[in-house]
Amino acid sequence: MVAAAVAALGFAAGCAGPPERPDSAPPFGPGCSAVPRSGMGSFAEMSGDPVVTAASHLPMLTEWVHAVHEADMVATFDRLDHLTVFAPDNAAFARLPKDQLHQIYQDKDQVSKILTYQIVGHRVAPAELPDGSFTTLAKGTLTTRRSGSGYQVGDAKVVCGNIRTGNAQLYITDRVLTPPP
Known part of the structure; x- marks a missing residue:
């Protein structure tokens, strides 16, 4: 149910969102x-692959890719x-207690909600991060801000950002962002 709603919302958001801006x-x-x-896995190679495919070549994102597979959302995220x-x-993911992570993976709907809470329906350029507020595919809001020489999204630090994939801007964070209850 969540995947179908996300596909419809994401597809509409992707097509009706702001035009893609070049960001050098x-x-x-x-x-x-x-x-x-x-x-494989280099910035140049990832720029031609859809986001999940690109992320699957990065050893630092194996758990995120696993979560996308658990939610059966690979095709959804790769086609938007x-x-x-x-x-x-x-x-x-390792910071989460093992029993909590296991519980999340047992509930496909919960995995889907967490994943879609981490995705915005348009490309966000670094210039928008210092004081940003973005609606996610889960209809939540993520806020971003400058933090020292880097950026934060919610309480997560961006550890590597502005990675261009074939269909997305990818920002790797140090926390699993979860929607408010």
């Missing part, structure tokens, strides 16, 4: 050093256009 700012953040300089994905890295 390079990827940024301390976690970007873990991205290969060339070949003009998204911004705030994807938690593996360390973010």
Whole structure:
């Protein structure tokens, strides 16, 4: 049920959202050093792949990719256009208590809600991050702000941001963002 609603909302948001703006700012953040300089998983290679496919080539996002598979949302996220994905890295998932993570994965609807809460229906450029407020595909609101030399989304730090994929702007975070109860 959530996946169908997200597909409809996301497709409409992707098509009806603001036009895509070119953004020549390079990827940024301390976690970007873990991205290969060339070949599979490099910034250049990811720019041609849809977001889940691109993320699947990054060792730091294996748990996020696993969550997308658990929610049966790979095709949904890979076919939508003009998204911004705030994807938690593996360390973010590791911070969750194992029993909580297990419980989340047992409830496909809950996984879907968490994932769609981390996705905005248009591309967010770094210039919009210092004082941003964005509606997510889960109809929640994420706020972003400057924090020292980097950015935060909610209580999560962006560890590598402004990664361009074929259909999304990807920001890797250090926390799993969850919708308010």
